[in-house]
Amino acid sequence: MADKELMNLEDVSNFKVDNGRDLFSATHEEIEIGATTDIYFIRTREILKKLELEDTSVVAEVFTGSAGVLAGIDEALNLLKKKDVKVWALEEGTEVDKKEVVMRIEGSYNDFGIFETAILGTLASSSGWATAAKECKEAAGDIPMLCFGARHLHPAVAPVMERAAIIGGADGASCILGAKLAGRKPSGTVPHALILTIGDTLKVAQAYDEIMPDDAARIILVDTFQDEAVESLRLAEALEEKLDGIRLDTASERGGVTTGLVKEVRARLDQAGFGYVNIFVxxxxxxxxxxxxxxLGVNGFGVGSYISGAEAMNMTMDLKEINGQPIAKRGRIPGKTDNPKLKRVL
Structure with missing residues (x-):
């Protein structure tokens, strides 16, 4: 593996990948040296140097392909902070319009162009996840909405997704690293695996109550072995007011969590005097x-694949000035795009 930034095709040729690596995701160092860039940016460096144009001053702008919530700015800036560039950008969590400029970079393209792939990918993925989270949170309103999407993504990027979800509006996340990167405590209780291993939902609930700290919410899955309403009443009768809530996560093979199921569970709990037991779905x-x-009175939501599988918000980087002169490809307007929301950040 190279220990310096890839500058030319020879560096790429000499860049070696350890065939014994356990995970195939890029390390921080590999991203920072340009190993995740598209090869044509290395070819660009070769040509600019050969033509003695490597110090050409440019203005580049990144703009969106759709409206949504911007995320990933902080990571993009971290890639640029060691470069001799000036950067203007919008803040994480800003709601943006289609075609809005979210970042402007001034400097030598030969210096920062190698990060175009990484910057665009970071902004596109994170903004897509943040936008999906915003849609879910707007639907939930004042009711807590947590991101449970880590299991749907490669573990190298799952924390990035869950952090982006919180930027978009999620009230919490289950992934330990993702939640902590966003300054939150990880959210979640126990999986079906524990209930299946122990063999009884009530035993799990009692063990959880006995072993877990007081600030850990007593919210227990009730769809593993028995009818959800029956299991909910069984837990409520045993734990009484110590039971904060039950979670419905009925398998799709059995129709998933339907409005009818929620109505029945809520009604049976209320009729038995357990109106304080919340329902999490x-x-x-x-x-x-x-x-x-x-x-129907659901008190909390855990959203997974809608956020983790969200379509990326396409991002494009265009050169808008060369040596102080306005320029653009056909179909685009030459020169800097006015966006008063941009702030100098580097």
Whole structure:
């Protein structure tokens, strides 16, 4: 592996990958030396140097392909902070319009162009996840909405996704690193695996109550072995007011969490005097389903694949000035794009 930034095709040729590596995701160092860039940016460096144009001063702008919530700015800036560039950008969490300029970079393209791939990918993915989280949070309103999407992504990027979800509006995240990167405590109780291993939901609930710290919410899955309403009542009768809530995560093979199921569980708990027991729902949630279930008195939502599988917000980097002269490819307007929301950050 190279220990310096890739400057030319010879560096690329000499860059070796350890065939014994356990994970195939890029390390921080590999990203920072340009190993995740597209090869044509290395070819660009070769040509600019050969033509003695490597110090050409440019202005580059990054703009969006759709409206949504901007995320990933902080990581993009971290890639540029060691470069001799000036950067203007919007803040993380800013709501942006289609075609809006979110970042402007001034400097030598030969210096920062190698990071175009990484910057665009970082902004595109993070903004897509943040936008999906915003849609879910808007549907949930004042009701807590947590991101449970880490299991749907490669572990190298799952924390990035969950951090972006919190930027977009999620109230918390289950991934330990993702939550901590966003300054939050990880959220979640126990998986079906524990209940299946112990063999009884009530035993799990009692063990959880006995072993877990007082600030850990007593919210227990009730769809593993028995009818959800029956299991909910069984837990409530045993734990009484120590039970904060139950979680419905009924498998898709059994129809998932339906409005009818939520109505029945809520009614049976209320009729038995357990109106204080909250209902938390997860599994295949979308903004539309959240709105429907919210009307039935659901007290919290765990969203996974809708956020983790969100379409990236396409980002494009264009050169808008060369040596102080306005320029652009056909179809684009030459010169800097006016956006008063941009602030100097580097």
């Amino acid at each position: 997860s599994g295949g949630l979308t903004p539309e389903r959240i709105i429907d279930l919210k009307e």
